Amino acid sequence: MALSVLKYPASGLRKKAAPVEKIGEEIFNLVEAMIETMLTEDGLGLAANQVGKDSRIFVLNTTPREEQPQSMAFINPVVLHQEGEVKGEEGCLSFPELYLDIARPEKVRIYAKDLYNEGFILDVAGILARAVMHEMDHLNGILFIDHAADTDRENLQKYLAGLAKEVEVREER
Numbered sequence: 001m002a003l004s005v006l007k008y009p010a011s012g013l014r015k016k017a018a019p020v021e022k023i024g025e026e027i028f029n030l031v032e033a034m035i036e037t038m039l040t041e042d043g044l045g046l047a048a049n050q051v052g053k054d055s056r057i058f059v060l061n062t063t064p065r066e067e068q069p070q071s072m073a074f075i076n077p078v079v080l081h082q083e084g085e086v087k088g089e090e091g092c093l094s095f096p097e098l099y100l101d102i103a104r105p106e107k108v109r110i111y112a113k114d115l116y117n118e119g120f121i122l123d124v125a126g127i128l129a130r131a132v133m134h135e136m137d138h139l140n141g142i143l144f145i146d147h148a149a150d151t152d153r154e155n156l157q158k159y160l161a162g163l164a165k166e167v168e169v170r171e172e173r
C-alpha cells in the first residue's frame with residue numbers, strides 16, 4: 001500500500017530519525033510500502049521520515065532508467081567514504097516541482113543492513129551517490145534546500161513564499 005509523503009514544511013521532515021533496533025515484520029512491511037510509494041511517485045529514493053516513520057531507513061531505485069526497477073533498502077546506513085564533488089539538478093518528493101542545483105560527492109561508499117539483518121557495503125557514483133547523500137540527509141533532518149547554491153536562492157525564496165501562501169489559504173477555510 002502506497003503511503004502519503006510529507007510535504008515541506010511538515011515538522012517530521014526536520015526530525016533526526018532513530019536507529020532501527022529490530023528488523024522484523026514491521027520493518028519488512030514498512031520497506032515494502034516505502035518502495036511502492038517511491039515507485040508510484042516516480043522518485044529515486046525515499047526516507048522513512050518522509051512518510052512519518054521515525055526509523056533510519058531509506059529505499060532507492062537503483063535502476064531508474066530501466067523499465068523493471070530494482071529497489072534496495074538501507075537500514076541504519078552509514079557513509080564510510082566520499083570523494084569528489086559534482087553539481088547536478090536535484091528534486092525531492094517533499095518539495096513538488098522544486099529543482100535545485102546541488103553539489104554532492106561524486107562517489108560514495110555506504111554501509112547498511114538489509115532486510116535480513118545482514119550488513120553490506122555498496123559503492124555508488126553519479127546520480128546514485130547523489131541520491132544516497134540526499135536520503136542520508138533526510139534521516140538527519142537535513143533538506144536539500146539547506147544546500148541550495150546562491151544562484152538558486154531567489155527561486156527558492158519564491159517557492160517557499162508560494163508555499164506559505166498556500167498554507168495561509170488552507171487555514172482560512
Ligand SMILES: [Zn+2]
Binds near residue numbers: 092094
Ligand atoms: Zn528528498
